[in-house]
Amino acid sequence: MGHDRMSNLGATLRRPDWNRELPTFPAFEKNFYMEHPAVASRSEEHVAAYRRRHQINVFGTGVPKPVETFDEASFPSYVLTQITAAGFTRPTPIQSQGWPMGLSGKDLVGIADTGSGKTLAYVLPAIVHINAQPLLKEGEGPIVLILAPTRELALQIKQECDKFGASSQIKNTCLYGGASRGPQINELRSGVEIAIATPGRLIDMVESRQTNLRRVTYLVMDEADRMLDMGFEPQIRKIVEQIRPDRQTLMWSATWPKEVQALANDYLKDYSQVNIGSMELSASHNVRQIIEICPEHDKMRRLMNILGHPHDARQFKSIIFTGTKRGADEVTDFLRRNGHDACALHGDKRQSERDRVMFDFKNGTFQILIATDVAARGLDVxxxxxxxxxxFPGCIEDYVHRIGRTGRAGATGVAFTFFTLENSKMARPLLQILEEASQDISPELRELARTSGGGGGSSRFRSRGGGSGPGPMFTGPNSYIPLPPPHPYARR
Structure with a gap:
């Protein structure tokens, strides 16, 4: 029933005849960029060197020069005041190049990792855009629409909109499934300039006439690759068809596969593109990647070896990713029985429970989060x-996004990965990620990559983590294992 309802979403929506209707819509302004004299005076050589230093690659015609300070970004004083109050010192690379591009009113594709500062790269130009438009009238829908793949990411975008839209009295609402429609409908009816939405719930609201998209002139598609991975393409297309074609559209993605390129070519006009880092899939170079090749039954011992004593593990936050909801619950129960503060996050939990888990994790009530891939992207801790x-995840893109939960905002982090013989088909793409990031690579992994998972005996899976050899971990529902010494890397 639920699946049928999802597939039928938007069935009653009619695509407007924009050739006939657009001339009846009011004109609007979308170019607000005024180049700062300091930026204008910089030579092309200086700009090229700055872009090389920060791995900024741009494509398109008339791409503006990057800004190097907040003052150069031509934001109004009310935005600059809030940037200063937030404690930021300088723009991130995606903001440095993305702000002048976004403020100029042109369509934009931005390719950057999660945690690179891309949310503010589109939220701050959105605030400037809203303040230049006529005020909302009763019954009108939002001016800015931000599409996001998950409720977790949508709620994080809302936090930024709350923080930076407050000085302009810009209201926003977050529309996502798994929560009551009533409060969301009430916020829409009261009038909001920004709607942050997952595709299914937004179509539901538009189709049931709780809102409309006739005022939308600034459209953001965030984590476009993830939305397509999750099967949202039909919903995205239905939504975008409802929005006036002379809007400004900004598409953000961590990767640039052909499916995302096709979406951009269909819905963006004469767009410019900014990529931070290589166009190839790559992992953050701030993360040390440690691959432990092991048999399935040795994982729990190795996990305890990494975490060390519960007292030590409480000094830092860790995320443990499992492939299934059942696995997340089993690992959580096991860690709790062994004295660790741990909690699970996955799709079987009610939204209110997921919100509480994330709140408690961020605030340090517990230090270990066990999650399925529902938390792999857009999780900003x-x-x-x-x-x-x-x-190990089912695709290498999810591996990159998982390990990107650490090493954020310039910090360094460590990612441990248990790799079994069953994962051997992923050895070759994993090897490429490790080589690109100049990581240490074991001979065992190179051999698995060379043979593409074909053959190989159990001798490759000898224990390398110290302690006793491999052995079954669970002896019963209330089993308890003695705590091993901490992982050697954990003591550094």
Missing amino acids: RDIKYVINYD
């Missing part, structure tokens, strides 16, 4: 020291 891939 700044002080995570360890990411542990208890189960």
Whole structure:
């Protein structure tokens, strides 16, 4: 029933005849960029060197020069005041190049890792855009629409909109499934300039006439690759068809596969593109990646070896990723029985429970979060020291996004990954990620990559982490294992 309802979403929506209707819409302004004299005076050589230093690659015609300070970004004083109050010292690379591009009113594709500061790269130009438009009238829908793949990411975007929109009395609402429609409908009816939405719930609201998209002139598609991975392409297309074609559209993605390129070519006009780092899939160079090749039954011992004594583990935050909801619950129960403060986050939990888990994790009520990939993207917790891939993910993109939960905002982090013979088909792409990031690579992994998972005996899976040899971990529902010494890297 639920699946049928999702597939039928938007069935009654009619695509407007924009050739006939657009001339009846009011004109609007979308170019607000005024180049700062300091930026204008910089030579092309200086700009090229700055872009090389920060791995900024741009494509398109008339791409503006990057700004190097907040004052150069031509933001109004009310925005600059809030940037200063937030304690930021200088723009991140995506902000440095993305702000002048976004403020200029042109369509934009931005390719940057999660945690690179891209949310503010589109939220601050959105605030400037809103303040230049006529005030909302009763019954009108939002001016800015931000599409996001998950409720977790949508709620994090809302936090930034709350913080930086307050000085302009800009109201926003967050529309996502798994929560009551009533409060969301009430906020829409009261009038909001920004709607942050997951595709399914937004179509539901538009189709049931709780809102409309006739005022939207600034559209953001965040984590476009993730939305397509999750099967949202039909919903995205239905939504975008409802929005006037002379809007400004900004598409953000961590990767640039052909499916995302096709979406951009269909819905963005004469767009410019900014990439931070290589166009190839790559992992953050701030993360040390440690791959432990081991048999399935040795994972729990190795996990305890990494975390060390519960008292030591409480000194830092860790995220442990499992492949299944059941696995997340089993690892959580096991860690709790062994004295660790741990909690699970996955799709079987009610939204209110997921919100509470994230609140408690961010605030340090517990230090270990065990999660399925529902938390792999858009999870913005700044002080995570360890990411542990208890189960290797099904695709290499998810590996990159998982380990990107640490090493954020210039900090360094460590990612441990348990890699079994069953994962051997992923050895070759994993090897490429490790080589690009100049990581230490074991001979065992190179051999697995060379043979593409074909053959190989159990001798490759000898224990390398100290302690006794491999052995079954669970002896019963209330089993308890003695705590091993901490992982050697954990003591550094």
